[in-house]
Amino acid sequence: MINEQCESFHYPLLAVRRKNTGELKLEDSLLSLSPQTVVLSAIKESEDAKAAIVRWWNPTPHEVSANLSLHLPIEKATLAKLIETETAALPSSQKQIIETGCCGITTVRVEL
Numbered sequence: 001m002i003n004e005q006c007e008s009f010h011y012p013l014l015a016v017r018r019k020n021t022g023e024l025k026l027e028d029s030l031l032s033l034s035p036q037t038v039v040l041s042a043i044k045e046s047e048d049a050k051a052a053i054v055r056w057w058n059p060t061p062h063e064v065s066a067n068l069s070l071h072l073p074i075e076k077a078t079l080a081k082l083i084e085t086e087t088a089a090l091p092s093s094q095k096q097i098i099e100t101g102c103c104g105i106t107t108v109r110v111e112l
Contacts, residue, residue, distance in 0.1 A: 076111040
Protein backbone atom coordinates (compact mmCIF):
# COMPACT_ATOMS: atom_id res chain seq x y z
CA MET A 1 0.00 0.00 0.00
CA ILE A 2 1.35 3.43 -0.92
CA ASN A 3 0.45 4.96 2.45
CA GLU A 4 2.58 2.37 4.30
CA GLN A 5 5.53 3.17 2.05
CA CYS A 6 5.10 6.91 2.71
CA GLU A 7 4.82 6.35 6.47
CA SER A 8 8.13 4.46 6.49
CA PHE A 9 9.88 7.79 5.92
CA HIS A 10 8.37 9.45 9.00
CA TYR A 11 10.15 9.73 12.29
CA PRO A 12 8.51 8.03 15.30
CA LEU A 13 6.28 10.11 17.58
CA LEU A 14 8.11 11.96 20.30
CA ALA A 15 6.30 12.77 23.55
CA VAL A 16 6.85 16.33 24.76
CA ARG A 17 5.70 17.66 28.12
CA ARG A 18 4.28 21.14 27.75
CA LYS A 19 2.20 22.29 30.70
CA ASN A 20 2.00 19.63 33.38
CA THR A 21 4.65 19.15 36.02
CA GLY A 22 3.55 15.72 37.26
CA GLU A 23 5.23 12.42 36.53
CA LEU A 24 4.18 10.48 33.47
CA LYS A 25 5.58 6.99 33.07
CA LEU A 26 6.97 6.28 29.62
CA GLU A 27 5.43 2.81 29.57
CA ASP A 28 1.87 4.07 30.17
CA SER A 29 -0.45 4.72 27.26
CA LEU A 30 -3.00 7.48 26.81
CA LEU A 31 -4.93 5.74 24.03
CA SER A 32 -4.85 3.12 21.33
CA LEU A 33 -6.32 3.27 17.84
CA SER A 34 -6.85 0.39 15.45
CA PRO A 35 -6.83 -1.01 12.80
CA GLN A 36 -3.47 -0.05 11.33
CA THR A 37 -5.17 1.27 8.21
CA VAL A 38 -6.29 4.43 10.06
CA VAL A 39 -3.64 7.10 10.61
CA LEU A 40 -3.54 9.01 13.89
CA SER A 41 -2.92 12.65 12.98
CA ALA A 42 -3.49 14.65 16.19
CA ILE A 43 -3.78 14.40 19.95
CA LYS A 44 -4.03 17.88 21.37
CA GLU A 45 -5.76 20.18 23.78
CA SER A 46 -8.92 21.72 22.32
CA GLU A 47 -8.80 25.37 21.32
CA ASP A 48 -11.17 26.25 24.20
CA ALA A 49 -8.91 24.30 26.64
CA LYS A 50 -11.90 22.25 27.91
CA ALA A 51 -11.23 18.91 26.18
CA ALA A 52 -8.75 16.73 24.36
CA ILE A 53 -8.94 16.33 20.60
CA VAL A 54 -8.12 13.00 18.94
CA ARG A 55 -8.05 13.03 15.14
CA TRP A 56 -7.33 10.38 12.52
CA TRP A 57 -7.87 9.79 8.84
CA ASN A 58 -8.64 6.80 6.67
CA PRO A 59 -6.47 6.73 3.52
CA THR A 60 -8.23 3.64 2.12
CA PRO A 61 -10.98 3.61 -0.51
CA HIS A 62 -13.27 1.76 1.94
CA GLU A 63 -15.13 2.71 5.12
CA VAL A 64 -13.29 1.51 8.24
CA SER A 65 -14.54 0.79 11.76
CA ALA A 66 -11.95 2.55 13.92
CA ASN A 67 -11.52 1.27 17.48
CA LEU A 68 -10.51 4.05 19.86
CA SER A 69 -9.62 3.00 23.41
CA LEU A 70 -8.94 5.76 25.92
CA HIS A 71 -7.00 4.68 28.98
CA LEU A 72 -8.36 7.41 31.26
CA PRO A 73 -11.90 7.86 32.59
CA ILE A 74 -13.94 10.27 30.46
CA GLU A 75 -16.88 12.51 31.27
CA LYS A 76 -18.09 13.22 27.74
CA ALA A 77 -17.18 12.23 24.18
CA THR A 78 -18.50 13.73 20.95
CA LEU A 79 -17.74 13.68 17.27
CA ALA A 80 -16.55 17.08 16.13
CA LYS A 81 -15.77 19.08 13.00
CA LEU A 82 -12.21 20.07 12.14
CA ILE A 83 -12.91 23.41 13.85
CA GLU A 84 -13.72 21.36 16.98
CA THR A 85 -17.43 22.15 17.24
CA GLU A 86 -19.47 19.17 18.45
CA THR A 87 -21.62 17.35 15.90
CA ALA A 88 -22.87 14.16 17.58
CA ALA A 89 -22.74 12.64 21.05
CA LEU A 90 -20.85 9.40 21.65
CA PRO A 91 -21.31 7.03 24.60
CA SER A 92 -19.29 8.09 27.64
CA SER A 93 -17.23 4.96 27.35
CA GLN A 94 -13.48 4.44 27.24
CA LYS A 95 -13.92 2.21 24.17
CA GLN A 96 -15.45 3.64 21.02
CA ILE A 97 -16.08 2.12 17.60
CA ILE A 98 -16.42 4.90 15.06
CA GLU A 99 -17.06 4.53 11.35
CA THR A 100 -14.61 6.55 9.27
CA GLY A 101 -15.53 6.99 5.62
CA CYS A 102 -13.23 6.29 2.70
CA CYS A 103 -10.52 8.95 2.57
CA GLY A 104 -12.31 10.55 5.54
CA ILE A 105 -11.16 12.42 8.63
CA THR A 106 -12.64 11.78 12.09
CA THR A 107 -12.30 14.15 15.02
CA VAL A 108 -13.34 13.14 18.54
CA ARG A 109 -13.62 15.66 21.37
CA VAL A 110 -13.10 14.09 24.80
CA GLU A 111 -13.72 15.75 28.17
CA LEU A 112 -11.77 14.06 30.93
